Structures are given as C-alpha cells and as structure tokens.
Amino acid sequence: MSKAERTKQFIIEKTAPIFNAKGYVGTSMNDIMHATGLTKGSIYGNFENKDEVALAAFDHNFGAIVSYIRLKIEVRPKIIDKLLVYPETYRNYLKLSFLEAGCPILNTATEADDTHPMLRKRAVNALKLWQNSLEKYIEIGIETKEIKANTNAAEFSAILMSLIEGAVMQAKVTGSSTVLNITMDFLEKMIKNLKA
Numbered sequence: 001m002s003k004a005e006r007t008k009q010f011i012i013e014k015t016a017p018i019f020n021a022k023g024y025v026g027t028s029m030n031d032i033m034h035a036t037g038l039t040k041g042s043i044y045g046n047f048e049n050k051d052e053v054a055l056a057a058f059d060h061n062f063g064a065i066v067s068y069i070r071l072k073i074e075v076r077p078k079i080i081d082k083l084l085v086y087p088e089t090y091r092n093y094l095k096l097s098f099l100e101a102g103c104p105i106l107n108t109a110t111e112a113d114d115t116h117p118m119l120r121k122r123a124v125n126a127l128k129l130w131q132n133s134l135e136k137y138i139e140i141g142i143e144t145k146e147i148k149a150n151t152n153a154a155e156f157s158a159i160l161m162s163l164i165e166g167a168v169m170q171a172k173v174t175g176s177s178t179v180l181n182i183t184m185d186f187l188e189k190m191i192k193n194l195k196a
Helices: 003-026 029-036 039-046 050-074 079-083 086-089 102-114 119-143 153-174 180-190
Strands: none
Touching: 003 039, 003 050, 003 102, 029 050, 029 086, 029 119, 050 086, 050 102, 050 119, 079 086, 079 180, 086 119, 086 153, 086 180, 102 119, 102 153, 102 180, 153 180
C-alpha cells in the first residue's frame, strides 16, 4: 500500500463507526477531522467530498459484517448450520464492535431512502447481495437434500432478512435485547424446520 492508500484506509476505518452511528447528515466534517486527527485539507486530499467518505465508510461497515459471517459459514459443512450463523451473529450483535451502532444496512436505508440516492443504492445492493447469498445456500441445500424440496428460497430469505432487521431495530431503539432474543429463537426454529 502506498502512503496515500494507507491514509485513505485510515480515514475510512476511523470514520466508518461514526457514519454508522450518526448517519450521513449527523456526521460533520469536524467529526471526521476529530476522529482522524487530520485537517480538512488532508481529508479532501484523499476524498473528493463527504459523499465519497460516506460511501467508503458504508462499504467498510458492510464489508466487516460480510467478512465476519463468511468466516463463520465457511467452517460449517452443513447448509442448515451455515444458515444458523445468522441468528447466532445477530443475537449477539450488541457484543460485536463493528455492529455496536446497529446494522449499517438498516441505518443507511432508514436515513438515505429519500435523501441520499448514492447511499440508498449502496444499501439496496447490500440487501440484494445478502438475499442472493441466502437463496444460493437454500438452493444448494435443496440440491443436496438437506433442505425440504418445496422450500421457496426467495420467500425464506426475505423473511429471514426482515426478521433480523426488525429485531435489530427494536433492540437498538429500546436498548433491550428481549425482542432480539425472542426473534432469533424463532428464526433458529424456522431454519431447523427446513431440514428435509
């Protein structure tokens, strides 16, 4: 990595949690300068504008979740066990530093749906990637006869994602993990009921 690339990565890593917690509108240039210890000129020497920093921060935040889940999934041979990584992860999301401020997809989608088209597009693409990944696992499970043949992969994926995001939102807003635990228990049963 060149010095410029290292500086850019440093800015992204330092500002990603702030953008996830405060959102695009709530994150000021002062927040970015304070987090990085850099001047406005140094930041704009590496990014064209705040939009570019916010997009890179979203990619970083979403990438952290994807990497974490992928590592957990890769070590599990059975499809049902791979799918169980999702409720296991989100049940404990308050204990995961990169999810402390909540799910970046949910946070970004809520803020940017009507106000920031580029961030909205990033959130939409992240949702599509997540859904495609889930559908792929379910389809593989059907092919290998681990999952019931009549399972609708698209429907199940949409429900799994909605349960997770809804439970995370409630836990974040209330500061209580009660609904989160109830929902993740329910989701675990749903996944186990997929077994052929």
